[in-house]
Amino acid sequence: MTTDLRGDAIKPQNIHADRPARELTIEWADGHKSVYDFSALRWLCPCAYCRGEAGQPGWLDSDPNLTEEQVEFKDISLVGHYAVQPVWADGHSSGFYSFEHLRKECPCPADQARRAAQPSPQVELPPHQHE
Numbered sequence: 001m002t003t004d005l006r007g008d009a010i011k012p013q014n015i016h017a018d019r020p021a022r023e024l025t026i027e028w029a030d031g032h033k034s035v036y037d038f039s040a041l042r043w044l045c046p047c048a049y050c051r052g053e054a055g056q057p058g059w060l061d062s063d064p065n066l067t068e069e070q071v072e073f074k075d076i077s078l079v080g081h082y083a084v085q086p087v088w089a090d091g092h093s094s095g096f097y098s099f100e101h102l103r104k105e106c107p108c109p110a111d112q113a114r115r116a117a118q119p120s121p122q123v124e125l126p127p128h129q130h131e
């Protein structure tokens with residue numbers, strides 16, 4: 001692994017949802033700032049329904065056309081110290097977005113370039129993770 005996200009890098013100092021601009025901004029303790037477009041955030045939903053589980057594809061894997069309501073973000077709450085849980089206008093709220101996940105998917109140009117330069121992280125996993 002070349003990227004190590006821990007400590008201040010995944011500790012949010014300020015979380016701000018700007019509804020008119022349709023952006024969620026997170027300022028991290030290491031000084032980095034991430035701005036997520038609401039619809040980009042919806043595409044990042046990590047819940048089992050959107051992402052699938054046990055090898056089954058999720059709803060987002062079917063490349064759906066998201067409606068206005070599905071990318072309209074109503075509310076966000078903190079889940080412990082590790083995640084946020086957004087509530088979408090269509091009622092969907094089962095996604096717990098861990099700060100690590102959010103920071104890893106930071107949409108800023110520098111992080112996009114970093115992800116593009118990295119080979120798929122799955123390839124680096126050791127072959128026997130489970131006993």
Ligand SMILES: [Zn+2]
Binds near residue numbers: 047050095
């Ligand atoms: Zn979801």
Ligand SMILES: [Zn+2]
Binds near residue numbers: 032033109110
């Ligand atoms: Zn970034």
